[in-house]
Amino acid sequence: MILLPCIALWALALLCHAALQKNFQRRRAWIPGRHMRIVLRMARGAAIIAALTLCLACEGAAGIVTWCLAAPAGGIPVSLYLGLRTPVARQMG
């Protein structure tokens, strides 16, 4: 049952990715410091690699498919959550 951890890792990676983007920071009036940015970048890379390693270790070559499928499964809910939680006035920016 590696799918759930894999989806969670992808969600974490994509959340970090979103937090690193200027449009995300502008809409939330939040500017991460240098150390925070490094942490976010490292977390993003580590989560993606950890998900891939987990899939390959458990399912071999077929794990690639699971890894690819887990990306939208983790990313779309995060994207929807971020989009729906942002006040409409700030979405225009």
Place this chain on the structure above:
Amino acid sequence: MSGPAPSFRIRLSWLHAWPGFIAGLFLICIFISGSLSEFDTEITRWMQPEFRPSAAPPSPAALDRAGVLLAEKTQGGRRGMISLPGPRDPALRVIYADRGERAEVILSPEDGHVVQVRETAGGMLFFAFHHHLNMGRVWGSNLTTALGVALVVILVSGLILQLKALLPELMLFRPGAQTRRAWLDGHLMLAVLALPFYILMAWTGSLIHAERFFPGVGAERPPAQMQEARSAPSRDMSGAGRHGHDGRRARAGEGGGHAPAASLASILADARGLMGETGPGRVQIARDRISVMQADGHLPGPGGLRLDYDRVSGARLKTPPAQDAMAQTRQTLSALHMGHWESLPVRWLYFLLGLAGAGMMAAGMTLFLIRRRQENRAVQSVPLRMGEALLMTSAGGMPLACLAVFWANRLIPAGMEGRAGMEGLVFNSVWTACLVYCLFRAFSGRTRRGWHDLMLLTGLAGLTLPVLDIATGGRLPVHGDFVFAAVDLTGFVCGAAALRLASFLRRKVGAVYPVMQERAA
């Protein structure tokens, strides 16, 4: 004097937009029916509530009875097979081709008596639609293959168009932004994250019928087999092709009309020992041999194991020669496309991502129409109205037509002759009615009202599906049988989503069509 040549980006934008819109009208339906096909076996079980699964493995008497019945049903060289009970489908089925259509008989695993269940098109209705759009197996398959190739082109052109903003806007979704921006965000959100899945589906789907579309692919197959595949395409639906074993069928002229002289139970016991955890799934009987194919559930690769036994003595024959690399690749890609080797959660992901693909295309096509509408504000052209009506029929009418099949399955009397055909007729009729209604709404300038009504009907049909199921013979999820609950719950969730959309559109309808408000007042 001609002006400057359009830039590469403009050409690419045209390639993404126009062929994308035209192909999208079909692709939305293919994606929705493909998602449903992922659970075709489960849908068939839902549509036959009379069948009570048994935990007992099939007895020798039941297997022998299945062998005799298969021989009866496949007289005259028709194709057929025995589908053994498994985790997905606990029924012992004898599947055969009857006048070019798939037919089956369910046997009791205890003693082999025929279980009386309602005749139904079942999940195969959606699979067949996904496969050839009800346009005939040659033209329809060629069209879906062409659409698969078109999808790859459309996806790649869209990827190149958005390459610059791909990573920075990967997670950007602003539903409250202006209309065009919000639709574009939705389109990109659903497209980019699942892009590998869409490309995988388009590519593998195209290659399933590659031999018809790309003549070179079939070059390694023996000429006689190629000839048979071309002359008798209807045999694809006899069952074996559905399960991805089309590359390993019994040879031409051998199938049909032969009862096994050896005991099937002892043959299956031997096969079970060699096939391991997944075990045997299907049995085909030819003139001189009995072929046992491994059940779905093995990982994609060289394909499931097939063992051949002598029809008279039951002795295991020499292991069939390994398939050539082309056939193995084809079978692996077919398994990847159908996802039957995957675990249940991954198959759910296939289902959800298929629906996400339909949503992605609908969002893109809506964006296309919004742009055209803004360009032609003064002239509400006929093609634009037609495009709106077709999009509504494709994205809004298709889910309603699918739900109508579920309703028809329970409302048409169980003993009626030809009720499987009736279910297909209901599907086509509802969809045609949707087309007529959408054309009426689009040409009367009330597109959103049309969307609202379709979503409202879909929502009501989906939300009340569990009630219909319980009232007409469905079962509560006891003894680990969750199929009925899963189908009901999926219908309920889809219905709730459609109603939410209808309620959103209801607010918009008032804003866009003040005339209606005046009339209501």
